[in-house]
Amino acid sequence: MLRLTDSEGSTISLDLTPTHVALMCSESEIYSWDRSGRLLSYFDGTSHFWRGLSGEAVLRRTTTDHGKQVRRLAPAYADTVVREAQQRCALRQWRDVEPLAYDRIRYYDPAQDRQSYRTIYGRIPIFPPDAYLSVVLQATVGCAWNRCTFCDFYRGEGYRVRPPEQFRAHAVAVREFLGDSALLRKRVFLGDADVMGVGTKWLEKDLQIASEVFPDRPCQGFCEAVSVLRRKSTDLQRFRMLGLARVAIGAESGHDPLLALWKKRSRPGDVAEAVTALKHAGYSVGVIFLAGVPAEFEAAHLADTERLAFRLGLGEGDLVYLSPLVPSVNGVEQANALHTVLRPLEANGVRIAAYDIRQIVY
Numbered sequence: 127m128l129r130l131t132d133s134e135g136s137t138i139s140l141d142l143t144p145t146h147v148a149l150m151c152s153e154s155e156i157y158s159w160d161r162s163g164r165l166l167s168y169f170d171g172t173s174h175f176w177r178g179l180s181g182e183a184v185l186r187r188t189t190t191d192h193g194k195q196v197r198r199l200a201p202a203y204a205d206t207v208v209r210e211a212q213q214r215c216a217l218r219q220w221r222d223v224e225p226l227a228y229d230r231i232r233y234y235d236p237a238q239d240r241q242s243y244r245t246i247y248g249r250i251p252i253f254p255p256d257a258y259l260s261v262v263l264q265a266t267v268g269c270a271w272n273r274c275t276f277c278d279f280y281r282g283e284g285y286r287v288r289p290p291e292q293f294r295a296h297a298v299a300v301r302e303f304l305g306d307s308a309l310l311r312k313r314v315f316l317g318d319a320d321v322m323g324v325g326t327k328w329l330e331k332d333l334q335i336a337s338e339v340f341p342d343r344p345c346q347g348f349c350e351a352v353s354v355l356r357r358k359s360t361d362l363q364r365f366r367m368l369g370l371a372r373v374a375i376g377a378e379s380g381h382d383p384l385l386a387l388w389k390k391r392s393r394p395g396d397v398a399e400a401v402t403a404l405k406h407a408g409y410s411v412g413v414i415f416l417a418g419v420p421a422e423f424e425a426a427h428l429a430d431t432e433r434l435a436f437r438l439g440l441g442e443g444d445l446v447y448l449s450p451l452v453p454s455v456n457g458v459e460q461a462n463a464l465h466t467v468l469r470p471l472e473a474n475g476v477r478i479a480a481y482d483i484r485q486i487v488y
């Protein structure tokens with residue numbers, strides 16, 4: 127930790143780690159950047175600003191009554207925070223210590239970086255919260271199903287699978303784009319909507335490519351239960367051996383009529399069978415349940431979701447995500463009610479976590 131003096135004579139602290147740079151001007155003014163000079167976060171004493179690689183940012187504030195306010199910021203607005211942070215870090219004293227890190231932060235161009243991001247990725251609308259600070263690699267783009275009525279993440283977008291050699295070129299482009307900031311990202315998220323939606327041989331090849339380009343990082347991805355059920359147990363074991371360690375399954379609800387109404391392809395029976403197969407093959411699993419369903423379905427949704435969750439054989443290392451629908455009038459209340467009935471799972475080592483899709487930025 128370095129102690130420096132700013133232009134007004136105040137002492138500020140600078141922390142230079144292998145993965146990031148943090149500047150603490152006071153308890154209510156803290157910045158952090160990755161090792162490529164991109165602003166990651168800013169805390170002003172009451173609000174937390176998180177910025178993703180896309181340039182989008184989220185502002186989270188705890189209100190005086192301990193509630194939470196979340197606001198997404200457009201890139202142009204987020205850029206003003208980037209510029210202010212750049213001004214704040216402009217202390218020649220630390221340039222002498224680490225000129226490369228200093229120059230990368232000081233002369234980082236957010237508009238140019240966004241352009242590079244768009245060229246490589248297009249759009250990453252969603253991934254699970256535990257994939258935050260992963261390297262996202264798009265083996266596929268979009269969602270092959272794209273019909274669930276509650277989901278518009280990929281609405282209007284075509285679906286395509288990248289053949290392995292195209293996927294390799296994409297992974298190499300991501301590595302170049304991330305530069306030294308890749309050190310911060312300890313896992314790979316294999317996008318987009320269904321990691322097992324591609325053929326067995328291609329998925330094996332994709333996993334090999336991911337571990338060659340980003341070594342020593344376990345892979346994870348979203349997964350449709352029906353796609354798991356198409357695999358032989360030996361395929362699941364082979365994917366596991368090749369580095370696919372965790373999958374997140376959108377179960378959404380245990381109440382089948384609601385899933386039929388939502389045009390969900392995988393049903394509760396599929397989810398139960400798929401999770402059993404995955405656990406048997408050594409995966410850790412995240413299961414996503416939605417909250418904020420219409421009042422006429424609420425009682426059945428809570429009861430059937432509880433029943434399904436306890437059938438899944440979840441244990442140590444597994445996750446249950448409770449995700450309020452956006453928009454919904456009672457999403458948070460229903461998520462709390464689900465948390466209450468599912469709490470006994472925690473005794474088995476299952477973590478139950480909130481999944482607020484408004485806070486996801488890559």
Ligand code: SF4
Nearest residue numbers: 269272273274277319
């Ligand atoms: S399968 Fe998943 S990503 Fe595709 S439409 Fe349904 S919820 Fe959305």
